[in-house]
Amino acid sequence: MTSTSPRLVKWENGTDLVIELPLAVDIATVWSKLVDSETAGSWFASFAIGEAAGETDSAKTGGDDSDDAAGDGGESNPAITFDLGETQLHGEILSYEVEDHVLVELEDFGVLGIQLLALELTDGDATLLVFTQSAPDAESARLKAADFGPMWDTHMRLFARALGLEAVEVEEAELLALYADLELEDSEVDDSEDGANEA
Template sequence: MSGTSPRLVTWENGTDLVIELLLARDVETVWNALTDAESARAWFAPFRLGAETGAEESDTADEADSDGSAARPITFALEDIDLNGSVLSCEDFDHVLLELDDFGVLGIRLLPFEGETGQETLLVFTHTAPDAETARGQAAEVGPMWDTHLRLFARTLGINIAEVTEPELVAVYSDLDLEVAESADATEVES
């Protein structure tokens, strides 16, 4: 995969915009780059974690509650505003699930992959919507933005990734195929 691979996937609780990106780096390297609050500035925005009450803040997402027991506030410092949300779940070197005020639920999962260069990582980004129609609208509206940020992230890792113009991204994200995820219930019924 020399670039991103987007699609829409319907499952029992909604429809996800799914963007996959194969990175020629091991999971630990990708996780450390992903969760470094200050280096996130290069591909999205610097962030801070902490309690809303002003409790001590942390600099890395991997220090979040890894058992997913309680949402933890997160703020991304964009150029002119703060983007607030919560870390819903975080497991070191595996995934982070966020709910951002202006975007909803977003996830990033890292899967180890034995590739041509040795240990590689499949980064799976998801943006959840309640239904397929909403997901199609979100994909057309914000899919190109997420794709661009993921490409920027790959470049911060020193990975040469193909350039794609905004009109090309808009065309791709405005016409994504819809897949239906197999649920555990559906598998049991077919058996």
């Protein structure tokens, strides 16, 4: 049975909420489920990318005449819109590499990333899904973790179930307590001095 592992990680340019989820499925399968806009509704929300996302709301997504170039290596980032039922969540895709990562910026949530790393198990291939939500500093990251961490954790476990895996059930009160007091790690090497990060 799979479960999440959250923490805060301090980098040179900010602090990330990091949630790791090991999946006993190969990367190709995880990626195909991750980018399937139709079935995304079973674990988060269905979505549209590029022109389909910006046809009626290009102003909200920051779209302009250069949107057409997004898929052709242009400077513009493709728009992405999640259908939440009564409302829509708009953003843009900042970066992606097939079967490796996707980085998006969403209204109200900021920069979010998902990276897929290969794991080797004795009984087959597996994938470590690493979700990140970026913040400018540790205090902002703690606030985001408390506000959004339980939600992201729930959606990640729903994603595991969408892959046919069993995910640990966690009570809401337990999630709230966990994400209100996450351990802060420093990405610097262990022998670096405490004063090395001067913001």
